[in-house]
Amino acid sequence: MIDLSNVSKWYGKFKVLDQCTARIEKGEVVVVCGPSGSGKSTLIKCVNGLESFQQGSIVVDDVSVGVAGKNLPTLRARVGMVFQNFELFPHLSITENLSIAQIKVLGRGKEEAVDCGLKYLDRVGLRTQADKYPGQLSGGQQQRVAIARALAMNPVCMLFDEPTSALDPEMVNEVLDVMVELAQDGMTMICVTHEMGFARKVANRVIFMDGGTIIEDCGKDAFFGDISARPKRTQTFLSKILAH
Ligand SMILES: Nc1ncnc2c1ncn2[C@@H]1O[C@H](COP(=O)(O)OP(=O)(O)OP(=O)(O)O)[C@@H](O)[C@H]1O
Ligand SMILES: [Mg+2]
Secondary structure, eight states: OEEEEEEEEEETTEEEEEEEEEEEOTTOEEEEEOSTTSSHHHHHHHHTTSSOOSEEEEEETTEESSSTTTSHHHHHHHEEEEOTTOOOOTTSOHHHHHHHHHHHTTOOOHHHHHHHHHHHHHHTTOGGGTTSOGGGSOHHHHHHHHHHHHHTTOOSEEEEESTTTTSOHHHHHHHHHHHHHHHHTTOEEEEEOOOHHHHHHHOSEEEEEETTEEEEEEEHHHHHSOGGGSOHHHHHHHHHHSOO
């Protein structure tokens, strides 16, 4: 479903991604973790064309991401993305937030878009909040709306960039629960997250990045198995995040 091959990217002279290669099959859930600044966000932004890259190739569901301009609108409509800070439109109601991209990008009629949006709002347990504005919802609720909004576009895969890291602790689980359900329903997902409980529960693989390089890409059981068998950089990282 997602094929990255030797992807390299520079910001000026700074190499932010260094020969990143990974393959994500349909229905797989891959968790990406690593220290701050290691290139995790940049990598997944390259997957849906939010960032360009200079070398290598990325193919999503048989569409090449590298061919800038030509494939980008199609691609963005097919790859759902959820950010740390929700990115809902504050001046639009929840219903409008859910339907606007369906209308403008997919060309759906208003009624169809609203129906579809509400279906996914129901799925994330927020059907009763349809007429509110984002500012009237909690962070956890806003993030669930952002997930519903992405799903309403009927994406072939979903990318998450630290979807729970801006949330108060008591709201983290309600968002993770939605993500677990999505994973169990067979959605192809790349999740940048340090929620290792989530990774243990639903990830097929864990990718560990450091300094723009994919240091490890291995099955969940191997990743969480014998820590002493991991590369030094993974050990240091894991000992920090698993310490508490
Ligand atoms: N627009 C930009 N211009 C120049 N450098 C950038 C830009 N965006 C990111 N970088 C740099 O690229 C590196 C990787 O950034 P990125 O946001 O992908 O890291 P990350 O792994 O997602 O980190 P975090 O865990 O803090 O979100 C960092 O060193 C960052 O400072
Ligand atoms: Mg990031």
